[in-house]
Protein backbone atom coordinates (compact mmCIF):
# COMPACT_ATOMS: atom_id res chain seq x y z
CA UNK A 1 0.00 0.00 0.00
CA UNK A 2 1.20 3.49 -0.81
CA UNK A 3 1.77 5.56 2.32
CA UNK A 4 0.18 9.00 2.71
CA UNK A 5 2.65 11.45 4.23
CA UNK A 6 1.72 14.03 6.88
CA UNK A 7 2.85 17.63 6.51
CA UNK A 8 4.28 17.41 10.03
CA UNK A 9 6.99 15.12 8.55
CA UNK A 10 8.45 18.07 6.62
CA UNK A 11 11.28 19.73 8.56
CA UNK A 12 10.64 23.45 8.89
CA UNK A 13 12.62 25.67 6.50
CA UNK A 14 14.27 22.63 4.89
CA UNK A 15 14.58 24.25 1.46
CA UNK A 16 15.93 27.59 2.63
CA UNK A 17 19.26 28.24 0.90
CA UNK A 18 19.34 24.82 -0.83
CA UNK A 19 21.12 25.12 -4.18
CA UNK A 20 18.73 23.68 -6.77
CA UNK A 21 19.48 23.65 -10.51
CA UNK A 22 16.31 23.33 -12.55
CA UNK A 23 17.24 21.79 -15.90
CA UNK A 24 14.80 23.09 -18.50
CA UNK A 25 12.47 26.08 -18.32
CA UNK A 26 9.40 24.64 -20.01
CA UNK A 27 5.99 23.74 -18.63
CA UNK A 28 7.12 22.20 -15.33
CA UNK A 29 10.50 23.95 -15.13
CA UNK A 30 9.05 27.43 -15.05
CA UNK A 31 6.32 26.60 -12.52
CA UNK A 32 8.51 24.57 -10.17
CA UNK A 33 11.35 27.14 -10.31
CA UNK A 34 8.97 29.88 -9.14
CA UNK A 35 7.39 27.80 -6.37
CA UNK A 36 10.69 26.39 -5.03
CA UNK A 37 12.15 29.90 -5.03
CA UNK A 38 9.14 31.11 -3.02
CA UNK A 39 9.94 28.39 -0.47
CA UNK A 40 13.42 29.88 0.00
CA UNK A 41 15.56 27.67 -2.26
CA UNK A 42 18.45 29.19 -4.22
CA UNK A 43 17.42 28.47 -7.82
CA UNK A 44 19.47 28.63 -11.00
CA UNK A 45 18.23 27.41 -14.38
CA UNK A 46 20.23 24.98 -16.52
CA UNK A 47 19.36 25.45 -20.18
CA UNK A 48 20.78 25.38 -23.68
CA UNK A 49 20.88 28.63 -25.64
CA UNK A 50 17.46 29.51 -26.99
CA UNK A 51 13.93 30.48 -26.24
CA UNK A 52 13.57 29.09 -22.73
CA UNK A 53 16.97 30.39 -21.57
CA UNK A 54 15.77 33.86 -22.61
CA UNK A 55 12.42 33.35 -20.87
CA UNK A 56 14.18 32.34 -17.64
CA UNK A 57 16.43 35.41 -17.81
CA UNK A 58 13.38 37.60 -18.40
CA UNK A 59 11.94 36.12 -15.19
CA UNK A 60 15.15 37.19 -13.38
CA UNK A 61 16.71 33.74 -12.98
CA UNK A 62 20.41 33.14 -13.51
CA UNK A 63 20.81 30.78 -16.47
CA UNK A 64 23.82 28.46 -16.78
CA UNK A 65 24.86 25.83 -19.32
CA UNK A 66 23.84 22.36 -18.06
CA UNK A 67 27.36 21.37 -16.94
CA UNK A 68 27.92 24.58 -14.96
CA UNK A 69 24.52 24.17 -13.33
CA UNK A 70 25.49 20.62 -12.33
CA UNK A 71 28.77 21.81 -10.81
CA UNK A 72 27.06 24.60 -8.85
CA UNK A 73 24.01 22.76 -7.49
CA UNK A 74 23.49 20.32 -4.64
CA UNK A 75 20.16 19.25 -6.16
CA UNK A 76 19.85 18.74 -9.91
CA UNK A 77 16.21 18.66 -11.02
CA UNK A 78 15.51 17.19 -14.48
CA UNK A 79 12.57 19.12 -15.94
CA UNK A 80 13.42 18.38 -19.56
CA UNK A 81 11.31 16.20 -21.90
CA UNK A 82 11.92 12.55 -20.93
CA UNK A 83 13.68 11.52 -24.19
CA UNK A 84 16.28 14.28 -23.56
CA UNK A 85 17.24 13.04 -20.08
CA UNK A 86 19.72 10.39 -21.21
CA UNK A 87 21.97 12.55 -23.38
CA UNK A 88 21.91 15.58 -21.07
CA UNK A 89 22.77 13.30 -18.13
CA UNK A 90 25.59 11.53 -19.98
CA UNK A 91 27.19 14.58 -21.59
CA UNK A 92 26.67 17.32 -18.99
CA UNK A 93 25.61 16.03 -15.58
CA UNK A 94 27.29 12.70 -14.86
CA UNK A 95 30.85 14.06 -15.20
CA UNK A 96 30.15 16.56 -12.38
CA UNK A 97 28.37 14.29 -9.91
CA UNK A 98 30.00 13.79 -6.55
CA UNK A 99 28.95 12.61 -3.12
CA UNK A 100 26.45 14.96 -1.53
CA UNK A 101 24.58 15.80 -4.75
CA UNK A 102 21.03 14.62 -5.38
CA UNK A 103 19.29 13.96 -8.69
CA UNK A 104 15.64 14.80 -8.87
CA UNK A 105 12.88 13.98 -11.39
CA UNK A 106 9.18 14.66 -11.90
CA UNK A 107 8.51 11.50 -13.90
CA UNK A 108 9.80 8.01 -13.21
CA UNK A 109 10.33 6.95 -16.84
CA UNK A 110 14.04 7.57 -17.48
CA UNK A 111 15.33 6.25 -14.14
CA UNK A 112 12.68 3.53 -13.81
CA UNK A 113 13.77 1.59 -16.88
CA UNK A 114 17.46 2.33 -16.79
CA UNK A 115 17.86 5.12 -19.35
CA UNK A 116 19.76 6.87 -16.57
CA UNK A 117 22.03 4.79 -14.33
CA UNK A 118 22.26 6.57 -11.00
CA UNK A 119 25.78 6.25 -9.51
CA UNK A 120 25.81 4.36 -6.18
CA UNK A 121 26.86 7.31 -3.98
CA UNK A 122 24.32 9.76 -5.48
CA UNK A 123 20.88 10.41 -4.05
CA UNK A 124 17.91 10.23 -6.38
CA UNK A 125 14.34 11.29 -5.70
CA UNK A 126 11.02 11.72 -7.51
CA UNK A 127 8.48 14.50 -6.95
CA UNK A 128 5.55 14.31 -9.32
CA UNK A 129 2.79 16.87 -9.03
CA UNK A 130 -0.33 15.57 -10.74
CA UNK A 131 -0.93 18.83 -12.59
CA UNK A 132 0.39 20.78 -15.53
CA UNK A 133 2.84 23.59 -14.76
CA UNK A 134 0.22 26.25 -15.50
CA UNK A 135 -2.25 24.55 -13.16
CA UNK A 136 0.38 24.32 -10.41
CA UNK A 137 0.90 28.08 -10.46
CA UNK A 138 -2.81 28.82 -10.76
CA UNK A 139 -3.70 26.55 -7.84
CA UNK A 140 -0.91 28.00 -5.72
CA UNK A 141 -2.29 31.50 -6.24
CA UNK A 142 -5.77 30.42 -5.19
CA UNK A 143 -4.58 28.47 -2.13
CA UNK A 144 -5.13 25.06 -3.75
CA UNK A 145 -2.78 22.21 -4.55
CA UNK A 146 -2.67 18.86 -6.25
CA UNK A 147 -1.94 15.24 -5.37
CA UNK A 148 1.82 14.77 -5.44
CA UNK A 149 3.75 11.52 -5.52
CA UNK A 150 7.20 11.23 -3.99
CA UNK A 151 9.70 8.41 -4.26
CA UNK A 152 13.22 7.75 -3.09
CA UNK A 153 15.43 5.70 -5.41
CA UNK A 154 18.63 6.06 -3.39
CA UNK A 155 19.45 7.90 -0.18
CA UNK A 156 23.18 7.98 0.63
CA UNK A 157 22.84 11.29 2.52
CA UNK A 158 19.94 10.06 4.63
CA UNK A 159 17.69 13.12 4.27
CA UNK A 160 16.51 12.55 0.69
CA UNK A 161 12.95 11.73 1.77
CA UNK A 162 12.75 14.96 3.77
CA UNK A 163 14.03 16.85 0.73
CA UNK A 164 11.37 15.24 -1.50
CA UNK A 165 8.63 16.04 1.04
CA UNK A 166 9.82 19.65 1.38
CA UNK A 167 9.78 20.06 -2.40
CA UNK A 168 6.30 18.48 -2.55
CA UNK A 169 5.18 20.97 0.11
CA UNK A 170 6.58 23.90 -1.88
CA UNK A 171 4.59 22.74 -4.91
CA UNK A 172 1.36 22.69 -2.87
CA UNK A 173 1.13 18.89 -2.59
CA UNK A 174 0.00 18.74 1.02
CA UNK A 175 -3.07 20.82 0.21
CA UNK A 176 -4.47 17.73 -1.52
CA UNK A 177 -2.25 14.82 -0.46
CA UNK A 178 1.33 13.53 -0.79
CA UNK A 179 1.74 9.80 -1.41
CA UNK A 180 4.67 7.39 -1.53
CA UNK A 181 5.59 5.83 -4.86
CA UNK A 182 8.48 4.27 -6.76
CA UNK A 183 9.89 5.45 -10.09
CA UNK A 184 8.39 2.50 -11.96
CA UNK A 185 5.02 2.59 -10.21
CA UNK A 186 4.58 6.32 -10.85
CA UNK A 187 5.56 6.02 -14.48
CA UNK A 188 3.48 2.88 -15.11
CA UNK A 189 0.25 4.29 -13.68
CA UNK A 190 0.80 7.64 -15.39
CA UNK A 191 1.62 6.19 -18.82
CA UNK A 192 -1.28 3.77 -18.59
CA UNK A 193 -3.78 6.50 -17.72
CA UNK A 194 -2.49 8.79 -20.49
CA UNK A 195 -2.55 6.04 -23.10
CA UNK A 196 -5.70 4.11 -22.19
CA UNK A 197 -7.96 6.83 -20.81
CA UNK A 198 -6.99 10.50 -20.77
CA UNK A 199 -5.26 10.98 -24.11
CA UNK A 200 -5.30 7.82 -26.25
CA UNK A 201 -8.63 6.26 -25.23
CA UNK A 202 -10.47 9.57 -25.08
CA UNK A 203 -9.36 10.87 -28.49
CA UNK A 204 -10.12 7.57 -30.23
CA UNK A 205 -13.59 7.49 -28.63
CA UNK A 206 -14.24 11.06 -29.75
CA UNK A 207 -12.99 10.37 -33.29
CA UNK A 208 -15.14 7.23 -33.56
CA UNK A 209 -18.25 9.11 -32.37
CA UNK A 210 -17.58 12.01 -34.74
CA UNK A 211 -17.08 9.66 -37.73
CA UNK A 212 -20.21 7.64 -36.91
CA UNK A 213 -22.38 10.76 -37.07
CA UNK A 214 -20.69 12.07 -40.25
CA UNK A 215 -21.03 8.67 -42.00
CA UNK A 216 -24.73 8.70 -41.10
CA UNK A 217 -25.14 12.07 -42.87
CA UNK A 218 -25.13 14.50 -39.94
CA UNK A 219 -23.46 17.89 -40.59
CA UNK A 220 -19.84 18.08 -39.33
CA UNK A 221 -20.72 21.08 -37.13
CA UNK A 222 -23.36 19.00 -35.34
CA UNK A 223 -21.00 16.04 -34.92
CA UNK A 224 -18.34 18.42 -33.60
CA UNK A 225 -20.65 20.11 -31.08
CA UNK A 226 -22.03 16.80 -29.82
CA UNK A 227 -18.87 14.70 -29.64
CA UNK A 228 -16.04 17.18 -29.17
CA UNK A 229 -17.04 20.48 -27.63
CA UNK A 230 -19.49 19.15 -25.05
CA UNK A 231 -16.86 16.76 -23.71
CA UNK A 232 -15.58 19.53 -21.45
CA UNK A 233 -18.93 19.81 -19.70
CA UNK A 234 -18.96 16.17 -18.60
CA UNK A 235 -15.23 16.03 -17.82
CA UNK A 236 -15.50 19.10 -15.56
CA UNK A 237 -18.44 17.55 -13.68
CA UNK A 238 -16.62 14.23 -13.26
CA UNK A 239 -13.37 15.86 -12.13
CA UNK A 240 -14.99 18.26 -9.69
CA UNK A 241 -17.59 15.99 -8.08
CA UNK A 242 -17.09 12.40 -9.17
CA UNK A 243 -19.53 10.07 -10.93
CA UNK A 244 -22.56 11.03 -8.82
CA UNK A 245 -22.04 14.72 -9.62
CA UNK A 246 -21.90 13.88 -13.33
CA UNK A 247 -25.02 11.68 -13.37
CA UNK A 248 -27.02 14.04 -11.14
CA UNK A 249 -26.07 17.24 -12.99
CA UNK A 250 -27.12 16.17 -16.48
CA UNK A 251 -30.66 15.43 -17.65
CA UNK A 252 -32.20 12.12 -16.52
CA UNK A 253 -32.45 11.24 -20.24
CA UNK A 254 -28.69 11.70 -20.68
CA UNK A 255 -27.94 9.86 -17.43
CA UNK A 256 -30.13 6.82 -18.16
CA UNK A 257 -28.91 6.60 -21.75
CA UNK A 258 -25.30 6.98 -20.68
CA UNK A 259 -25.43 4.39 -17.91
CA UNK A 260 -27.08 1.79 -20.14
CA UNK A 261 -25.48 2.38 -23.55
CA UNK A 262 -21.94 3.16 -22.37
CA UNK A 263 -21.35 -0.52 -21.60
CA UNK A 264 -22.38 -1.48 -25.17
CA UNK A 265 -19.42 0.56 -26.41
CA UNK A 266 -16.83 0.02 -23.65
CA UNK A 267 -17.52 -3.65 -22.91
CA UNK A 268 -15.51 -6.20 -20.89
CA UNK A 269 -13.22 -6.90 -23.86
CA UNK A 270 -11.74 -3.42 -23.35
CA UNK A 271 -10.57 -4.39 -19.87
CA UNK A 272 -8.59 -7.31 -21.34
CA UNK A 273 -6.81 -5.00 -23.79
CA UNK A 274 -6.18 -2.49 -21.00
CA UNK A 275 -4.51 -5.24 -18.94
CA UNK A 276 -2.28 -6.13 -21.90
CA UNK A 277 -1.32 -2.48 -22.30
CA UNK A 278 -0.51 -2.12 -18.59
CA UNK A 279 1.62 -5.30 -18.66
CA UNK A 280 3.53 -3.99 -21.65
CA UNK A 281 4.17 -0.65 -19.93
CA UNK A 282 5.23 -2.31 -16.66
CA UNK A 283 7.69 -4.53 -18.50
CA UNK A 284 9.33 -1.50 -20.10
CA UNK A 285 7.98 -1.98 -23.65
CA UNK A 286 6.86 1.61 -24.00
CA UNK A 287 9.91 3.08 -22.22
CA UNK A 288 12.23 1.23 -24.58
CA UNK A 289 10.37 2.43 -27.66
CA UNK A 290 9.84 6.07 -26.63
CA UNK A 291 13.29 6.64 -25.21
CA UNK A 292 15.00 5.11 -28.23
CA UNK A 293 16.30 7.62 -30.79
CA UNK A 294 14.52 7.39 -34.14
CA UNK A 295 11.01 7.18 -32.75
CA UNK A 296 10.94 11.00 -32.92
CA UNK A 297 10.26 10.79 -36.68
CA UNK A 298 7.33 8.47 -36.12
CA UNK A 299 6.03 10.91 -33.48
CA UNK A 300 6.21 13.85 -35.93
CA UNK A 301 4.36 11.82 -38.58
CA UNK A 302 1.60 10.86 -36.13
CA UNK A 303 1.22 14.49 -35.07
CA UNK A 304 0.92 15.53 -38.73
CA UNK A 305 -1.89 13.03 -39.31
CA UNK A 306 -3.78 14.25 -36.21
CA UNK A 307 -3.45 17.87 -37.32
CA UNK A 308 -5.24 17.11 -40.60
CA UNK A 309 -8.07 15.05 -39.06
CA UNK A 310 -11.62 16.12 -40.15
CA UNK A 311 -12.23 17.24 -36.55
CA UNK A 312 -9.47 19.83 -37.05
CA UNK A 313 -11.06 21.07 -40.28
CA UNK A 314 -14.45 21.44 -38.59
CA UNK A 315 -12.88 23.09 -35.54
CA UNK A 316 -11.18 25.68 -37.77
CA UNK A 317 -14.39 26.37 -39.72
CA UNK A 318 -16.46 26.86 -36.57
CA UNK A 319 -13.88 29.02 -34.86
CA UNK A 320 -12.87 31.19 -37.82
CA UNK A 321 -14.11 34.78 -37.56
CA UNK A 322 -17.45 35.32 -39.32
CA UNK A 323 -17.23 37.21 -42.63
CA UNK A 324 -19.72 40.11 -42.89
Ligand SMILES: NC(=O)c1ccc[n+]([C@@H]2O[C@H](COP(=O)([O-])OP(=O)(O)OC[C@H]3O[C@@H](n4cnc5c(N)ncnc54)[C@H](OP(=O)(O)O)[C@@H]3O)[C@@H](O)[C@H]2O)c1
Nearest residue numbers: 024025026027028029050052079080081084106107132133
Ligand atom coordinates in the same frame (compact mmCIF):
# COMPACT_ATOMS: atom_id res chain seq x y z
N1 LIG B 1 4.02 18.79 -18.57
C1 LIG B 1 3.41 18.29 -17.51
O1 LIG B 1 2.25 18.63 -17.25
C2 LIG B 1 4.12 17.33 -16.58
C3 LIG B 1 3.47 16.90 -15.41
C4 LIG B 1 4.18 16.09 -14.50
C5 LIG B 1 5.47 15.70 -14.80
N2 LIG B 1 6.07 16.09 -15.96
C6 LIG B 1 7.45 15.70 -16.22
O2 LIG B 1 8.26 16.86 -16.06
C7 LIG B 1 9.40 16.79 -16.96
C8 LIG B 1 9.39 18.01 -17.84
O3 LIG B 1 8.26 17.98 -18.67
P1 LIG B 1 7.69 19.30 -19.38
O4 LIG B 1 6.40 18.91 -20.03
O5 LIG B 1 7.72 20.42 -18.42
O6 LIG B 1 8.83 19.51 -20.49
P2 LIG B 1 8.88 20.62 -21.63
O7 LIG B 1 7.99 21.78 -21.28
O8 LIG B 1 8.64 19.98 -22.95
O9 LIG B 1 10.42 21.06 -21.51
C9 LIG B 1 10.88 22.07 -22.27
C10 LIG B 1 12.24 22.49 -21.77
O10 LIG B 1 13.22 21.48 -22.07
C11 LIG B 1 14.22 22.02 -22.95
N3 LIG B 1 14.60 20.98 -23.92
C12 LIG B 1 13.78 20.31 -24.76
N4 LIG B 1 14.50 19.39 -25.45
C13 LIG B 1 15.78 19.51 -25.05
C14 LIG B 1 16.98 18.86 -25.42
N5 LIG B 1 17.00 17.88 -26.33
N6 LIG B 1 18.13 19.23 -24.81
C15 LIG B 1 18.13 20.22 -23.90
N7 LIG B 1 17.02 20.90 -23.51
C16 LIG B 1 15.86 20.54 -24.09
C17 LIG B 1 13.55 23.21 -23.62
O11 LIG B 1 14.55 24.09 -24.05
P3 LIG B 1 14.39 24.93 -25.42
O12 LIG B 1 13.43 26.04 -25.13
O13 LIG B 1 15.78 25.40 -25.67
O14 LIG B 1 13.86 23.97 -26.45
C18 LIG B 1 12.72 23.75 -22.46
O15 LIG B 1 13.53 24.47 -21.56
C19 LIG B 1 9.24 15.48 -17.72
O16 LIG B 1 9.98 14.49 -17.06
C20 LIG B 1 7.74 15.20 -17.62
O17 LIG B 1 7.40 13.83 -17.77
C21 LIG B 1 5.43 16.92 -16.85
